[in-house]
Amino acid sequence: MSWGGWSEFWAMGGKGFYVWGSYFVTLAGLALEIVLLRRRSREAKA
């Protein structure tokens, strides 16, 4: 797959909102779980 530049990549054929909305929330969800786990782990250790 060759994108015609980054702007075309981010546009995702006009469906950028849906694609990046999915990926962003997935990343945020996983990151939040890791943060909460690290906090719980620190509290359990103390």
Next chain:
Amino acid sequence: MGHCGGIADIDGMSTAIRWFWFASPQTFFPLAGRIAAVCWGLAAALAAVGLYIGFFVAPTDAQQGEVYRIIFIHVPAAWMSMFLYLVMAFWAAIGLAFNTRLSAMMASAIAPTGALFTFLALWTGALWGRPTWGAYWVWDARLTSELILLFLYLGFMALQASIDDPRRADRAGAVLAIVGAVNVPIIYYSVQWWNTLHQGASVSLTRAPSMASTMLTGMLVMSLAFWAYAIAAVLMRVRCIIRERE
């Protein structure tokens, strides 16, 4: 001869003991930490490869254009949501049957990660449904049963949190987890049993997948990444639970 027999006996005994060795929370604790560390690394590496394939190798879909690229997280998240529930119900059942502490802790440790993947499957599904079906949500059998799965996870967590005595909380949660397991085959077969807006399986064990091979590869690599992530997160959480309880 007698000497050899003696060694064999000792060997036999030590293997028998080893079976139960890691069933003890204290001995499982360091092992879980080592496996989790490896899995965090694996998850990051696999996700990097999977996303590269998904965005730079897999071609544009002839029908859907670029929006189909949601598949690389949607399908793996949905698979994990169902699989984790079955694993949770399995550990809950073992804990209920044999009264093993670690099994019940494993069930409790899986629930939040399972709930997260269920939410992500629903969320990415909604964002994919809008441009392809014209609606974020429809009360279709597949979507509805997946939503019930989210409520089962949340119900399990709420039930366990509401009971002070951990052993009683384990037993009550186990009953809910086991009864709720009936929902997983309903989700899986919903697209065959009912007329759903949601499409049927693109990948199944019994026939060749109906998609381009690079798309399939990207999806499978992302699934492995989610697997590694889930193992790492669950083991990290079970270590917290062991610390909190023991």
